[in-house]
Amino acid sequence: MSTYNLPKATPKLPGAPGIWLFVLLDSSIFAVLFLSFTLEKIANPETYATGMSSMDATLGSINTIILLTSSWLMALATQEVKYLSKANTRKIKLLMSAAAALGIVFIFCKVNEYVHVVGTGHTLNSSSFHMYYFVTTGLHMLHVLIGIIALGLVAGIAVKAKSENTQHAVESVATYWHMVDFLWVMIFPLFYLAVPK
Amino acid sequence: MITKKQQHNFLIWKICALAGPVYVVGEALSWAWLGGFLPPPAQNLSADQVLAFYTDNNLRIRSGMMLTLFFAPFYYIWSNAVSKLMQRAEGEGGMLSNIELMGGFATVIVTFASVAAWLSASLHTDQKTASDILTIHDYGWMWFNPTVMVTFFQFIAFGTVFLLDNGESRLMPDWMSWFSYAMAGTLLLALLTPFFNEGPFAWHGLFTYYIGLGGYFLWITVACYYVYKAICHLEAIEKA
Secondary structure (H helix, E strand, O other): OOOOOOOOOOOOOOOOHHHHHHHHHHHHHHHHHHHHHHHHHHHOHHHHHHHHOOOOHHHHHHHHHHHHHHHHHHHHHHHHHOOOOOOOHHHHHHHHHHHHHHHHHHHHHHHHHHHHHHHOOOOOOOOHHHHHHHHHHHHHHHHHHHHHHHHHHHHHHHHHHOOHHHHHHHHHHHHHHHHHHHHHHHHHHHHHHOOOO | OOOHHHHHHHHHHHHHHHHHHHHHHHHHHHHHHHOOOOOOOOOOOOHHHHHHHHHHOHHHHHHHHHHHHHHOOHHHHHHHHHHHHHHHHHOOOOOHHHHHHHHHHHHHHHHHHHHHHHHHHHOOHHHOOHHHHHHHHHHHHHHHOOOOHHHHHHHHHHHHHHHHOOOOOOOOOHHHHHHHHHHHHHHHHHHHHHHOOOOOOOOOOHHHHHHHHHHHHHHHHHHHHHHHHHHHHHHHHHHO
């Protein structure tokens, strides 16, 4: 296992400063979505309890583990890129490719879940719960898809170049990927676990 | 040293850039306030309620929509100024500045189509059935909301050009690119309107109308300021 001389802590945010504005705005939209869903859930506990009974918590748990693992791999890539002059670019590319591959597995599981939910007769207009379920998880899946493309592009172009922008690009895409992971960590208990009484 | 012709070009460029604020204020006053589309008529109104909306506010709607048609082209005039600025950042052979320009034009066409539908619904209301008016009214909204991708690509193109701009004198702050991406994301919510008649994703809902459309106008307002500032910056460089 490689050892690092940890750099001194600096007040600088990782990645491009603008990515943090994006994270703030994008997360705010999801926050409004979560709040709106929770208020509806409190107002209509029976409808939401029935809706949540169509959810597969096991599949949701598997997806959570997949995204958390993917985020961990991305964190390792970010750690490696901090020492760019000594960095093993092959390792960074491998870690980022593995993170992206787990994103693809997540989408595969999610599509399977949609097929199962639709198969049991629930669609976008079935109930208020299913409206929020399909819209929220659909928007999240779109974020995963964009993240996979971004991971692929940065792994393929920026890391290869090993320029001074490489660290910036890897940290930016990692910030985005952690946000996607964080959003799922909020979605999972809200839609799969917290059944209203 | 700047020539007289270049001076004239910058003047016209600045005038085009000022079309942005004219568009924002003009549309807010004509479509939202005068036309009575703030708040908009709800998506779950019955045919009789929609008929009442058009008969009770007939003159307001016609005046508002006519003025909306007047102010809408200011958007592509402004998009032209933005596109030229993007061309400076990406170079002559760049493609993204064309997407900006075409997106600006397409957004105006989409506005024309939806407003023409609402204007048609307000004409000869005494000779139309409530069902006729409901159909035309829905048609207008289907032009207005689910066609949002034309503007979405404008926002993405804008963000990408300035994010990739590594020139010595950057024309746009870095955060503006990320802001564009976030606002483009809010536009996507409008694609959901055909699936819901009520709730937060209907055309009058929190996400589609207030966040989606609000994000669109917020982006243009912020971009207006930075685009004008960038043109002044370029002019100062050329003068020096």
